[in-house]
Amino acid sequence: MSNSLANIKLFCRECRGEYFLGDLHYRCPRCGGALSIKDLEKKDSLQVVEGRGIFRYSRHLTPDVPYTTLGEGRTPLHLIEESGRKLYFKLEYLNPSGSFKDRGAALTIAVAKGLGIKEINEDSSGNAGTAMALYARAFGIKPNIFMPVNAPENKKLLVKLFGGNLILGRDRGEANRLAIEDADKRSVYYVGHVWNPFFIQALKTVAYEVYEEGIQPDEVFVPVGSGGLYLGMYHGFKELYNMGLIGNIPRMHVVEAAGYERVYPAVHGDERYPEETSDLADGLRVPGPPRLNEVLEALGESRGNTYVVNDAEIIKALKKLYKMGLFIEPTSATVYAAYNQVRDEIEKDRIVLMPLTGSGFKALDKVMKVLLKGD
Numbered sequence: 001m002s003n004s005l006a007n008i009k010l011f012c013r014e015c016r017g018e019y020f021l022g023d024l025h026y027r028c029p030r031c032g033g034a035l036s037i038k039d040l041e042k043k044d045s046l047q048v049v050e051g052r053g054i055f056r057y058s059r060h061l062t063p064d065v066p067y068t069t070l071g072e073g074r075t076p077l078h079l080i081e082e083s084g085r086k087l088y089f090k091l092e093y094l095n096p097s098g099s100f101k102d103r104g105a106a107l108t109i110a111v112a113k114g115l116g117i118k119e120i121n122e123d124s125s126g127n128a129g130t131a132m133a134l135y136a137r138a139f140g141i142k143p144n145i146f147m148p149v150n151a152p153e154n155k156k157l158l159v160k161l162f163g164g165n166l167i168l169g170r171d172r173g174e175a176n177r178l179a180i181e182d183a184d185k186r187s188v189y190y191v192g193h194v195w196n197p198f199f200i201q202a203l204k205t206v207a208y209e210v211y212e213e214g215i216q217p218d219e220v221f222v223p224v225g226s227g228g229l230y231l232g233m234y235h236g237f238k239e240l241y242n243m244g245l246i247g248n249i250p251r252m253h254v255v256e257a258a259g260y261e262r263v264y265p266a267v268h269g270d271e272r273y274p275e276e277t278s279d280l281a282d283g284l285r286v287p288g289p290p291r292l293n294e295v296l297e298a299l300g301e302s303r304g305n306t307y308v309v310n311d312a313e314i315i316k317a318l319k320k321l322y323k324m325g326l327f328i329e330p331t332s333a334t335v336y337a338a339y340n341q342v343r344d345e346i347e348k349d350r351i352v353l354m355p356l357t358g359s360g361f362k363a364l365d366k367v368m369k370v371l372l373k374g375d
């Protein structure tokens with residue numbers, strides 16, 4: 001086990017409790033709050049090192065981890081000009097297992113490997129489980145992946161193909177409970193990406209890459225389930241701003257799926273909006289995301305808005321994106337659906353950034369049902 005890694009300090013934002021990474025707590029043992037990484041040494045410039053994948057930015061992620069990369073990151077930034085506006089799509093679905101979660105899995109598995117871990121438990125609605133299975137197996141760690149029985153078939157299949165031990169729960173909540181109970185019982189390292197601060201840390205690299213391409217977005221639309229991608233990108237842009245490399249933190253907009261909205265009611269009062277449940281945005285089904293308060297803080301600081309999109313809007317957006325040649329899963333169309341809700345209110349010189357999170361291969365059955373119905 002790497003001592004410097006085991007000695008990294010984690011802290012709880014709720015009760016300020018502090019712990020060592022080597023203690024292997026997935027959340028605060030005192031109050032149950034989510035743990036964050038105590039500030040690494042502040043940098044005054046973006047430092048890149050010889051290293052593949054996200055480990056190019058390892059100085060901003062976590063020191064002293066083994067480079068467990070499969071070539072994640074460095075995804076294309078694809079420009080579409082539409083109604084006089086510049087829309088940049090970050091093609092995260094081109095990552096090794098077909099989603100942005102590969103960035104998080106790469107760092108999470110690097111940390112596990114550095115700590116000498118042999119077996120991990122993860123629970124996921126799909127993409128994170130797939131990514132974690134791929135990376136864990138490739139770097140000699142046994143992955144146990146807990147998923148809801150109604151997760152897309154292709155995602156379950158991929159977990160198995162990548163060598164994951166797949167365990168199904170009745171729903172997302174039960175998958176989560178089983179993963180934690182089993183980890184407790186057998187002393188397996190629970191890496192749950194919804195809780196894991198390294199998973200979020202790795203997602204800062206999306207912002208770094210956009211900066212390195214010379215693009216400074218004004219409006220960023222991010223799909224929010226647990227809020228990992230949202231928080232990661234927010235922290236990435238905030239760091240770039242603190243380094244004086246960008247003039248402002250972009251407005252970070254939260255996009256949620258109907259029936260799974262948590263941020264929207266927290267901002268706008270308790271009313272549910274709208275009164276339906278999305279079937280298509282399966283990637284955003286996260287009951288009780290533990291970092292809701294962090295998301296709300298980032299939303300306030302970046303002056304972002306919150307959007308909820310329903311299946312009819314997702315289908316419309318998906319069809320348009322396919323016409324543009326963007327082969328994504330339905331969940332990933334939520335950002336463009338949200339953009340379409342407000343497009344006319346966004347000034348024409350604003351630069352819009354939307355990560356497209358997951359590959360169409362992940363949910364080909366759903367995509368086909370939607371797209372082959374005709375226009």
Ligand SMILES: [Zn+2]
Binds near residue numbers: 032033
């Ligand atoms: Zn606490």
